[in-house]
Amino acid sequence: MKDDLAELLAQVKAKNPGEPEFHQAVYEVFESLAPVLDRHPEYRKGKILQRMIEPERVIMFRVPWQDDSGEVQVNRGFRIGMNSAIGPFKGGLRFHPSVNLGILKFLAFEQVFKNSLTTLPMGGGKGGSDFDPKGKSDNEVMRFCQAFMAELSRHIGPDRDVPAGDIGVGSREIGFLFGMYKKLRNEFTGVLTGKGIGWGGSLIRPEATGYGAVYFAAEMLKTRNEELAGKVCLVSGSGNVAQYTVEKLIEMGARPVTLSDSAGYIYDEAGITREKLAFIMQLKNVQRGRISEYASKFGDAVYTPIDRKLDHNPLWNYQAQCAFPSATQNEINEKDAANLLRNGVYVVSEGANMPTTIGGVNQFLEAKILFGPGKAANAGGVATSGLEMAQNSMRISWTREEVDARLQGIMKAIHKTCRATAERFGTPGNYVNGANIAGFLKVANAMLDQGIV
Numbered sequence: 001m002k003d004d005l006a007e008l009l010a011q012v013k014a015k016n017p018g019e020p021e022f023h024q025a026v027y028e029v030f031e032s033l034a035p036v037l038d039r040h041p042e043y044r045k046g047k048i049l050q051r052m053i054e055p056e057r058v059i060m061f062r063v064p065w066q067d068d069s070g071e072v073q074v075n076r077g078f079r080i081g082m083n084s085a086i087g088p089f090k091g092g093l094r095f096h097p098s099v100n101l102g103i104l105k106f107l108a109f110e111q112v113f114k115n116s117l118t119t120l121p122m123g124g125g126k127g128g129s130d131f132d133p134k135g136k137s138d139n140e141v142m143r144f145c146q147a148f149m150a151e152l153s154r155h156i157g158p159d160r161d162v163p164a165g166d167i168g169v170g171s172r173e174i175g176f177l178f179g180m181y182k183k184l185r186n187e188f189t190g191v192l193t194g195k196g197i198g199w200g201g202s203l204i205r206p207e208a209t210g211y212g213a214v215y216f217a218a219e220m221l222k223t224r225n226e227e228l229a230g231k232v233c234l235v236s237g238s239g240n241v242a243q244y245t246v247e248k249l250i251e252m253g254a255r256p257v258t259l260s261d262s263a264g265y266i267y268d269e270a271g272i273t274r275e276k277l278a279f280i281m282q283l284k285n286v287q288r289g290r291i292s293e294y295a296s297k298f299g300d301a302v303y304t305p306i307d308r309k310l311d312h313n314p315l316w317n318y319q320a321q322c323a324f325p326s327a328t329q330n331e332i333n334e335k336d337a338a339n340l341l342r343n344g345v346y347v348v349s350e351g352a353n354m355p356t357t358i359g360g361v362n363q364f365l366e367a368k369i370l371f372g373p374g375k376a377a378n379a380g381g382v383a384t385s386g387l388e389m390a391q392n393s394m395r396i397s398w399t400r401e402e403v404d405a406r407l408q409g410i411m412k413a414i415h416k417t418c419r420a421t422a423e424r425f426g427t428p429g430n431y432v433n434g435a436n437i438a439g440f441l442k443v444a445n446a447m448l449d450q451g452i453v
Contacts, residue, residue, distance in 0.1 A: 004037075004044070005030045012053055019102025021329060025109045025354060026053055028361070032436035035425045046452075048444045055108065056089075057081040059155050060101070063129060065147040067140050077148050079127035079155055079163075082108035085446035088159055089125030090115055090382060092166030095173065099128045106329070107166075110353055111382070113439030114375040117414045120386035125161055127152070133168050134288070145176035153181050158189045158392070164385050165194040167328070170240065170285075171206070190392025193385035202388035204403040205381075210244030210351060211404070212380015212411050213324055213372070214252065217349035219415035220370040220431070229253030232320040234345070236260045236313075237327035238284050238291050241351045241378070245324050246272055246280075258315050260327060261291040264305040265315045268298065312336050319343045326351030334359035341367050350374035365430060376418050376435040383410045 012026050030049070037044050059079040067073055078101065081089040091111040094104070104126045112124030129148060133141050156163060165174055174194045181191055188200075195201035204211070218228055233249050233256045235242050246256045255271035259280065268276070279297055283289045295303035304314060312335040316323065323345050325331055329352065332340070337360035340348070348364060349372040350356065356364070364371040384407055391397055398406075414435075421441075422434030 002034050005034060005049075008049060008053075016102070016105070019105060021106035021354070022102045022109065024330075024358060025106040028354070028358060028432070029109075029113065029436045029440065032433040033440060036437055036440065042448065043444050046448055048447055051447065052083060052112070052440075052443065053109070055080050055082050055105065056084060058101070058105075059127075061151045063131070063144065063148050063151070065140075065144045067143075068137055073144075075129050075131040075144070075148075077127070077129045077151060078104050079152060079161070080104050080108040080125055081161060082124045082126070083112045083443060083447075084123035085443050085450060086116060087121035087123045088157075089161035090122035090164070090385065091125040091127070092164045093169045093173075093177075094126070094128035094166040095131045095133050095168030096128070097130055097132045099130045103329075104128060107353055110375050112443060113436060114379045115382055115386075116439040116442045117376055117417065117435060118379050118383040118386060118410055119413055120383060120410075122162075122382065122386055122389075125163075126166075127163060128166065128169070131168075133173065138172070141173060142176045145173055146180040149177050149180035150184065152177075153184045156181075156191055158191050158389070162190070162385070162389060163192055164382070165240075167239070170194075171196060190389050193388045195388070200388075200392050202384060202391055202403055203398070203400040204407060205384050205388055206240050207244040207247070208384035208407055209241045209378050209381030210246075210326065211248045212383065212407060213241070213245055213326070213349045213351040213377045214248040215380065215408055215411040216372045216377040216415055217322060217324070217347055217370070218252065219412055220347060220349070220372060223419070224370070227252075228322070231255070231322050231347070232257060233322040233324060234258045234316060234318060234320045234340075235324045235326055235351075236265070236315055236331060236355075237325075237352065238280060239326075241381075242324075242326040243277065243281055243284070245326055245351055246277055247274075249324075250274055250277065254322065257318065257320070259291055259294070260315055262306070263290055264292060264303055266291055266294045266301045266303050267315075267318060268294075268301040270300055312339060316340050317343065320345050322347040322349070324349055324351050325355035327355065328352055329354045330357050332356040332360045334363060336360060337363040341369070346370060348372065349377040351378050353378065361432065365432065368429060371431060373432045373435050375439060376414050376431060379414055380407055380411055383407060 108126035418434030
């Protein structure tokens with residue numbers, strides 16, 4: 001069976017050249033599935049893997065818009081519907097210069113398994129543009145979002161495809177996108193999640209991914225009769241995921257000491273407090289400033305600019321017990337993983353999508369640390385998006401406490417499922433195998449039930 005998987009992976013690389021992130025995501029899942037296919041030959045006969053790695057649809061379009069100086073700019077837009085076997089496509093929109101087809105296919109593929117794990121009826125999709133909102137005025141962002149939605153609106157809907165935010169797409173962008181969709185379609189529906197509280201959004205949605213990653217880490221620690229209180233934690237990024245990871249860590253008695261952005265990172269040995277976090281949120285969410293300003297404000301903190309010549313990220317080279325990579329894909333390589341292990345880290349809960357390379361993941365698994373892969377640990381965001389969809393459908397709004405309780409329940413259920421599935425297939429404690437297999441089984445069974453479509 002492993003030979004068959006190797007042959008299929010070779011076909012993936014041949015059919016999708018120049019898409020290393022997609023190849024990596026597929027490989028990571030395939031690595032877990034050999035025992036499943038040995039027990040269930042019906043998946044092989046039904047060509048489930050071959051069907052699962054091909055998107056149901058890929059939409060690519062041009063996005064012309066006008067900047068503040070009157071110049072016409074042209075970007076490229078995408079929307080990928082990867083798999084809708086268990087529900088309408090669901091996944092974020094990313095606005096960043098790095099966006100291309102391969103990046104979005106990897107994200108959409110990951111989303112399929114992540115959404116399956118949430119226990120909610122959502123398929124997997126992803127989209128975005130190579131547009132960079134950084135440095136753009138609000139009016140420029142609005143004009144771009146309106147131009148982007150002019151095409152995207154043809155392909156989405158509350159029962160077809162429900163986008164959300166991602167890197168570069170926050171509350172401002174969701175507002176502009178939703179406003180244009182409503183104008184074009186002449187309807188008020190829950191077609192986007194991450195909306196404002198006053199017009200269909202859900203409480204806890206901005207916090208959900210970060211909170212969920214912390215809840216998952218807490219569940220992993222419970223298996224060793226430990227808790228987060230008193231643990232030193234390394235956190236990367238400074239967007240929504242990182243901010244609310246830090247917030248929940250502080251609430252649970254841990255000591256987060258790092259944050260980063262694309263220019264560098266800060267290390268605050270004394271710990272990021274509620275007061276310091278409030279400064280970061282104002283800095284990043286309102287002023288749209290750089291993390292270096294944190295060190296200027298709080299003198300005990302040290303700021304280190306990124307040196308792209310290094311073969312490792314020094315943020316991951318401090319003594320700690322927990323790490324929460326919350327920035328972007330492949331931010332922890334083999335050397336970073338070795339540094340984390342050497343410095344005493346034994347809990348890694350991924351807030352970002354696929355932030356650890358395959359070599360890094362293998363080191364974590366060999367060391368038998370508590371390693372929560374992104375498709376499980378960061379599923380809280382899309383789970384709460386699903387709760388937002390439910391509230392929109394019922395025309396109701398749950399309280400903060402209700403949503404947070406549901407989120408905690410979902411993260412506990414995901415942890416329990418991953419742990420039980422890993423044991424069932426002979427790899428106890430391996431959350432990577434548990435997440436991949438559990439996510440796969442639900443989607444694969446639905447595909448078999450629905451025939452060759």
